[in-house]
Amino acid sequence: MDKEKAKALSKTLACYKELQENNSVNLIEFHTADGQKHGIGNPEAIKLLLSVAVIELERQLRTAQFGDIPESLENSREYKAAKQLEYAMNDLEFKSERFAQALPYFHKTLEQTFFRTVKASITAMAGRDSRCIDDRNRASYEMCQMLASMLEDTRLPFI
Numbered sequence: 316m317d318k319e320k321a322k323a324l325s326k327t328l329a330c331y332k333e334l335q336e337n338n339s340v341n342l343i344e345f346h347t348a349d350g351q352k353h354g355i356g357n358p359e360a361i362k363l364l365l366s367v368a369v370i371e372l373e374r375q376l377r378t379a380q381f382g383d384i385p386e387s388l389e390n391s392r393e394y395k396a397a398k399q400l401e402y403a404m405n406d407l408e409f410k411s412e413r414f415a416q417a418l419p420y421f422h423k424t425l426e427q428t429f430f431r432t433v434k435a436s437i438t439a440m441a442g443r444d445s446r447c448i449d450d451r452n453r454a455s456y457e458m459c460q461m462l463a464s465m466l467e468d469t470r471l472p473f474i
Contacts, residue, residue, distance in 0.1 A: 321379040328372040335365045370405065381447065431471050438463050 334340050340361050344354045355361060378384075388394050403409055418426055440456055441463035448456040 317379045321376060324372060324376040324379055328369065328376060331365060331369050331372060335362075335369060338362075340365065366405065427471065427473070434466050434469075434471065438466055 338358075341358075342354050342356050343361055343364055344352055346352055355364065384394070418429065421429060437459045440452075441459040443456065445456070
């Protein structure tokens with residue numbers, strides 16, 4: 316763990332989150348290498364840029380705290396699929412209920428694979444060190460811990 320870097324990133328992240336929550340930014344300015352300045356004043360664009368900045372700072376903070384993602388995982392199809400889902404869910408218009416409504420339209424074998432993935436995700440989260448769980452995920456972590464023992468004893472056959 317890089318404690319100094321994590322401390323600096325935490326401070327910057329808190330500042331960006333405050334800017335995001337207070338909706339207090341009305342201009343983002345870019346300075347190019349050739350000395351030009353370009354500004355963005357569109358509120359929706361600013362909201363999106365702040366959201367991306369917060370996500371990136373959170374990623375950098377996790378890396379400073381826990382290390383890099385293992386290369387074998389980062390290069391896997393599963394990681395790339397998880398990142399695509401992460402980007403989709405980061406949209407404020409993403410509706411979990413609508414996502415769930417789409418599942419019956421999956422190919423039935425892929426629907427099975429999806430539920431195996433959900434099961435693996437729940438048991439993985441339940442097995443995390445509680446010190447690595449932040450307040451945003453505390454309730455999910457506790458729910459996963461309650462579900463994990465039942466899920467570990469339940470087999471999902473390949474049919």
